[in-house]
Amino acid sequence: MPEPVLRFEHVTVAFDGNPAIEDVSFEVGHGESRVILGAAGSGKTVILKTSLGLLRPVAGRVFLFGQDIANLPEKELFGLRARCGILFQEGALFDSLTIEENVAYPLENHRRENYPPDKVRSRVEEALRFVELAHTLEKFPSQLSGGMRRRVGIARANITEPALVLYDSPTAGLDPITANNIMSLIVKERDVRQATTIIVTQRFQDGKIMAKYRYNPATEDLEAASHNGDALVKGIQFLVMKQGRLVFEGDEGALERSADPYVSKFVMRD
Amino acid sequence: MLDFLKNPVLSIQEFFVLSGRTIKNLAVRPHYFNDTLMQMDIIGVGSLPIVLLCGFFSGVVMALQMSRALQTYGAVGQTGPIVAITLVRELGPVLTALVVAGRNSAGIASELGSMKVTEQIDAMRALGTDPILKLVKPRLIATCAMQPCLTAISDFVGMIGGYLIAFFLLRITTSEYWNGAYRTLEYDDVVQGLLKPFIFGVVISLVGCFYGLRTTGGTQGVGRATTQAVVVAIVWIFVLNAFITKIFVSI
Ligand SMILES: Nc1ncnc2c1ncn2[C@@H]1O[C@H](COP(=O)(O)OP(=O)(O)OP(=O)(O)O)[C@@H](O)[C@H]1O
Numbered sequence: 001m002p003e004p005v006l007r008f009e010h011v012t013v014a015f016d017g018n019p020a021i022e023d024v025s026f027e028v029g030h031g032e033s034r035v036i037l038g039a040a041g042s043g044k045t046v047i048l049k050t051s052l053g054l055l056r057p058v059a060g061r062v063f064l065f066g067q068d069i070a071n072l073p074e075k076e077l078f079g080l081r082a083r084c085g086i087l088f089q090e091g092a093l094f095d096s097l098t099i100e101e102n103v104a105y106p107l108e109n110h111r112r113e114n115y116p117p118d119k120v121r122s123r124v125e126e127a128l129r130f131v132e133l134a135h136t137l138e139k140f141p142s143q144l145s146g147g148m149r150r151r152v153g154i155a156r157a158n159i160t161e162p163a164l165v166l167y168d169s170p171t172a173g174l175d176p177i178t179a180n181n182i183m184s185l186i187v188k189e190r191d192v193r194q195a196t197t198i199i200v201t202q203r204f205q206d207g208k209i210m211a212k213y214r215y216n217p218a219t220e221d222l223e224a225a226s227h228n229g230d231a232l233v234k235g236i237q238f239l240v241m242k243q244g245r246l247v248f249e250g251d252e253g254a255l256e257r258s259a260d261p262y263v264s265k266f267v268m269r270d
Numbered sequence: 271m272l273d274f275l276k277n278p279v280l281s282i283q284e285f286f287v288l289s290g291r292t293i294k295n296l297a298v299r300p301h302y303f304n305d306t307l308m309q310m311d312i313i314g315v316g317s318l319p320i321v322l323l324c325g326f327f328s329g330v331v332m333a334l335q336m337s338r339a340l341q342t343y344g345a346v347g348q349t350g351p352i353v354a355i356t357l358v359r360e361l362g363p364v365l366t367a368l369v370v371a372g373r374n375s376a377g378i379a380s381e382l383g384s385m386k387v388t389e390q391i392d393a394m395r396a397l398g399t400d401p402i403l404k405l406v407k408p409r410l411i412a413t414c415a416m417q418p419c420l421t422a423i424s425d426f427v428g429m430i431g432g433y434l435i436a437f438f439l440l441r442i443t444t445s446e447y448w449n450g451a452y453r454t455l456e457y458d459d460v461v462q463g464l465l466k467p468f469i470f471g472v473v474i475s476l477v478g479c480f481y482g483l484r485t486t487g488g489t490q491g492v493g494r495a496t497t498q499a500v501v502v503a504i505v506w507i508f509v510l511n512a513f514i515t516k517i518f519v520s521i
Pocket residue numbers: 015019020038039040041042043044045046047089486
């Protein structure tokens with residue numbers, strides 16, 4: 001059996017003795033997707049940060065690409081993090097750097113191996129074209145709108161073509177049109193590169209897009225996955241967090257059928 | 271019972287952990303030369319006007335005050351040596367450090383604090399950069415390199431301030447003032463006058479970085495971190511100054 005990309009084993013993360021997540025266990029296999037739902041403060045961001053070793057568990061073990069990172073020294077984590085991309089909830093673009101420098105930032109740390117300096121610029125342009133922001137190269141993050149910053153964040157998260165990409169609330173606070181655009185970008189990134197994807201969101205529709213649509217390179221657009229013969233995208237599971245605990249894990253059908261009042265609040269039936 | 275001591279002691283411990291990690295990493299690659307140069311510009315060149323002003327006027331008031339005191343002994347001619355000694359040993363290093371602490375400990379703490387609360391520090395770590403190497407080290411090196419220079423400049427400008435008073439108000443000749451000053455200054459005055467700013471540079475930068483990097487609680491937290499950084503840096507400057515002075519006096 002191949003190694004899961006990410007595995008949580010009874011993980012507890014606490015701040016000053018107050019647990020933010022408690023006894024959380026799940027795993028994500030190669031090429032699979034997870035959609036994490038949950039109320040504000042339920043620990044979704046903490047899960048993502050713990051996955052990359054930005055936060056350390058007080059109990060339990062976290063395996064990233066098969067390696068136990070719970071107590072790994074920061075220096076050794078860098079090699080693993082180089083294979084991951086992350087979009088932070090507030091974007092976390094470096095506001096002293098231009099958009100071009102922001103998107104190029106992850107490449108600086110791999111430069112010698114994969115990206116010689118003369119290739120960086122064309123790679124950055126390509127990544128920004130992918131999110132339809134090729135004209136913003138010289139601007140600063142403060143000069144862009146919230147939705148544009150989010151897209152720059154997506155470009156930065158994906159520029160090294162990481163095997164695992166984490167998205168923290170990519171659509172929060174955006175109008176429905178921009179939100180759907182962003183979701184299709186995420187699906188596009190996922191399907192073009194077969195990247196393992198974990199997305200935190202408050203919108204059930206985002207999860208549905210992840211589960212029901214895939215990117216068709218021929219038409220350069222999303223299409224319902226059932227057109228290809230199978231009903232749903234494979235390997236996608238929903239996780240629901242409640243006050244630091246994982247209260248639901250299953251596919252979209254199970255989520256929609258769930259009788260738990262908390263879980264079913266996240267399901268919007270249309 | 272000693273609970274109220276817990277937080278300060280923990281902070282001091284964390285501060286030494288950060289300092290230790292930074293110093294251990296001084297020789298570790300990558301060296302962010304551009305960041306270091308930029309910090310030198312911000313900290314050194316940026317502080318120059320206020321340091322000049324401060325140095326000049328401390329020289330002026332030293333000369334004025336000392337001339338009053340010296341008059342009673344009929345020793346106004348000693349103004350040059352006294353101004354030189356007080357500036358080089360104490361006023362230059364301490365006043366410059368206080369000014370730079372107010373300017374740059376605050377600047378560093380608020381910059382790193384904003385980066386912390388907007389998750390930019392996390393982003394940096396996630397994207398494969400060690401904030402110690404990228405943020406703390408350049409600031410430490412830049413401050414330690416610039417602080418002695420700033421102090422030397424401040425001392426010199428202070429001497430000029432003292433000279434103007436001595437020459438125009440006290441009617442001391444140019445050669446009497448400068449020769450007196452030059453002859454009084456000894457090797458260990460200069461050593462302590464340059465060692466102090468070097469150590470203050472360590473304090474100013476590391477305290478700023480420490481409070482910046484541990485900021486929590488949004489924009490309000492940034493304000494708190496900035497204030498704390500300045501206050502703590504100033505306290506440390508006074509305390510360390512007393513220690514260093516004691517050591518040099520005993521030698
Ligand atoms: N740096 C921190 N210091 C102290 N407590 C924290 C910290 N980060 C998170 N917490 C706590 O951990 C809990 C989970 O926070 P988390 O940020 O994961 O919520 P979330 O599910 O991402 O919520 P939202 O949807 O609002 O982003 C919260 O109770 C929060 O107060």
